[in-house]
Amino acid sequence: MPEVCGNYVVLNPYVWLKNACVVFKERIEDIYPLGSEVGEGLKNTVVTHGLASTHTHLGLYQIRLSVSEGLPLDEWVKLRAWPWEKFLRSNPQLTYYVALNALKELLKSGVTLVADMHFNEFWVYKALIDVGVKGDLSVAIMDGGVFENFEEGLEENLDLSRRASDPKVRVRLGPCTPRLLTPLQYKEVVETAEELGLGIHTHIAEVLDDELWLKSRYGMSLRDFAHYVGLGNVDTLAAHVVWGESLIEFLSSKGVKVSHPPRSNTLLGDGRAPIKSYLKNGVRVSLGVDVAPTYSLVDDMKSYLVLHYEGEGIPQTHEAFKIATVNGYQDLGFGSGELTLKEPADVVVWELPKDVSKVGLNPISSIVWGGAKVKEVYVNGVKVFEEGNLINVHVSADSINAKIEEYLKDFKRED
Numbered sequence: 001m002p003e004v005c006g007n008y009v010v011l012n013p014y015v016w017l018k019n020a021c022v023v024f025k026e027r028i029e030d031i032y033p034l035g036s037e038v039g040e041g042l043k044n045t046v047v048t049h050g051l052a053s054t055h056t057h058l059g060l061y062q063i064r065l066s067v068s069e070g071l072p073l074d075e076w077v078k079l080r081a082w083p084w085e086k087f088l089r090s091n092p093q094l095t096y097y098v099a100l101n102a103l104k105e106l107l108k109s110g111v112t113l114v115a116d117m118h119f120n121e122f123w124v125y126k127a128l129i130d131v132g133v134k135g136d137l138s139v140a141i142m143d144g145g146v147f148e149n150f151e152e153g154l155e156e157n158l159d160l161s162r163r164a165s166d167p168k169v170r171v172r173l174g175p176c177t178p179r180l181l182t183p184l185q186y187k188e189v190v191e192t193a194e195e196l197g198l199g200i201h202t203h204i205a206e207v208l209d210d211e212l213w214l215k216s217r218y219g220m221s222l223r224d225f226a227h228y229v230g231l232g233n234v235d236t237l238a239a240h241v242v243w244g245e246s247l248i249e250f251l252s253s254k255g256v257k258v259s260h261p262p263r264s265n266t267l268l269g270d271g272r273a274p275i276k277s278y279l280k281n282g283v284r285v286s287l288g289v290d291v292a293p294t295y296s297l298v299d300d301m302k303s304y305l306v307l308h309y310e311g312e313g314i315p316q317t318h319e320a321f322k323i324a325t326v327n328g329y330q331d332l333g334f335g336s337g338e339l340t341l342k343e344p345a346d347v348v349v350w351e352l353p354k355d356v357s358k359v360g361l362n363p364i365s366s367i368v369w370g371g372a373k374v375k376e377v378y379v380n381g382v383k384v385f386e387e388g389n390l391i392n393v394h395v396s397a398d399s400i401n402a403k404i405e406e407y408l409k410d411f412k413r414e415d
């Protein structure tokens with residue numbers, strides 16, 4: 001039976017054991033402490049549960065740095081995202097190779113579960129299965145854009161839900177955002193999800209323009225819209241919700257799960273989501289990479305702490321770790337997000353820099369702030385990542401990049 005040991009085994013964001021081991025098959029079978037003498041032989045390692053990125057676009061990994069060019073969201077979408085997305089749409093298999101690289105970087109920050117919303121999602125599904133990471137997938141349904149019309153997007157999402165049969169992956173419907181669907185179309189997606197017993201994944205109130213658009217075009221406030229389309233009538237994962245103060249009571253009473261990508265919101269000038277108010281009022285919050293210059297959830301934990309505590313008390317590092325593990329796993333319905341007996345064995349072994357003292361170490365700080373590196377990752381007890389490499393993908397990193405380069409010859413960036 002696989003067994004991993006560490007100077008610290010983090011059971012949850014608040015409790016850890018010194019010098020201990022975790023034994024597992026598909027699920028965790030035992031967690032036991034070592035004698036302190038044996039423990040001293042361990043090499044600066046910390047064992048934790050895996051992390052979850054609850055809002056990500058793996059297919060946009062190739063253009064990740066473009067979000068740091070100083071463009072506001074709508075400009076970035078027009079100049080950077082659309083041209084790339086149209087290119088991906090005409091070269092669907094490119095999504096597979098780009099997703100492999102994106103997943104590799106996510107694994108380097110201990111991510112074992114990803115909620116992805118985009119198109120070419122069957123290729124994303126294949127990448128997830130080949131890499132061995134868990135997923136929650138949806139198609140970004142919009143009226144136009146990369147699709148001929150709304151119906152084509154919906155049909156692609158329904159097709160994905162019929163074909164994605166691996167139990168490590170679940171499918172939702174993905175009404176993209178209020179500005180790319182009419183309220184009636186959005187409502188139809190929610191009702192279809194309800195009929196099929198599926199959840200939805202959506203972008204809501206990423207920018208103030210969502211509210212202004214709904215008001216000028218349909219005479220609706222954001223709250224009217226949420227009620228009208230039945231948001232929260234099904235399991236709802238809502239990305240961003242930067243401008244959602246007016247929705248707090250609605251989000252909390254309906255159990256809507258907010259996915260918060262701090263770097264993306266900051267770099268694209270969306271604003272600062274009222275996350276502290278959400279948490280205080282019982283709204284569920286987890287973390288997502290969305291599109292960011294690195295696909296590292298550790299970078300988002302740091303940003304979360306800097307962004308939301310700026311001028312408001314002392315950052316609580318364990319809180320960031322909690323929303324990246326426990327909240328993410330629970331919000332996507334994949335388990336407790338803690339290392340406990342009989343939980344699925346999604347386990348990460350981190351190695352600390354050699355000069356970090358083990359004396360008085362806080363293992364959570366060592367991960368979030370201390371430059372701990374991911375050494376090994378297991379998902380459902382299967383090793384999927386070791387020393388920077390994807391274990392189960394039999395195409396070399398060089399070949400993956402060569403394939404991408406080949407496609408890129410035909411891509412023209414619009415400047």
Ligand SMILES: [Zn+2]
Pocket residue numbers: 055057203239290291
């Ligand atoms: Zn997004």
